[in-house]
Amino acid sequence: MTEEQEKTRGFKVEDRRRFSPEGEPRPEHADRDETETQSSESKAQTTEARRAERERPKLDPTGAEISFSAFIVGLSTQALVHLGEIPDPSTNLVARDLNAASQVIDILGMLEQKTRGNLTPEEERLLASILYDLRMKYVELTRAGLS
Numbered sequence: 001m002t003e004e005q006e007k008t009r010g011f012k013v014e015d016r017r018r019f020s021p022e023g024e025p026r027p028e029h030a031d032r033d034e035t036e037t038q039s040s041e042s043k044a045q046t047t048e049a050r051r052a053e054r055e056r057p058k059l060d061p062t063g064a065e066i067s068f069s070a071f072i073v074g075l076s077t078q079a080l081v082h083l084g085e086i087p088d089p090s091t092n093l094v095a096r097d098l099n100a101a102s103q104v105i106d107i108l109g110m111l112e113q114k115t116r117g118n119l120t121p122e123e124e125r126l127l128a129s130i131l132y133d134l135r136m137k138y139v140e141l142t143r144a145g146l147s
Contacts, residue, residue: 068115068123072108076130079104083137098141105134 020026080086082101087094112127119127 068119069126072111072123072127072130075104075108075111076134079108079134080137083134083141085137096141098138101134101138105131105138108134 018026077086079101081088082097082104084094084096108127108131112131115123115127
C-alpha cells in the first residue's frame with residue numbers, strides 16, 4: 001500500500017462534545033441547545049395537558065361524573081336488584097337471584113382488597129358500609145331459605 005492509500009483508509013476522530021474544555025458551549029451546538037430547550041418546554045406543556053386531562057372528572061353518557069364511588073354504588077344497586085330489594089330497572093319486576101347477588105358482593109369484596117391503601121377515607125367508608133349491608137341482607141335471605 002502506498003502512503004496516500006493509508007491516509008484515506010483510516011478513520012477520522014471527531015469531537016462531538018457540546019462544551020469546550022473551558023465549559024463554553026461550542027458554536028456548532030449552540031443552535032441545537034436552543035432547539036432542545038424549546039422541545040423540552042413543549043414536552044412539559046404536553047405532559048401538563050395530559051395530567052390535566054386525567055384529573056378532569058369524566059362524564060358518562062347521562063352527564064353524571066364517573067368516579068370510584070359512583071362505580072361502587074352502581075355495583076351495589078345491581079346486588080340489591082339480585083337480592084330482590086329493588087325492582088329491576090329494565091323490567092320493573094322484583095326477582096331474586098342469590099347466586100348473582102353473591103357474585104356481585106364477592107366482586108365488591110375483591111375491590112376492597114385490591115384497592116386497600118389507594119382509596120380516600122370516604123371511599124373506604126362507603127365501600128365498607130355497602131359491603132356490610134349487602135352481606136347482612138344476603139345472610140338474612142339465605143338463612144330464611146329464600147331464593
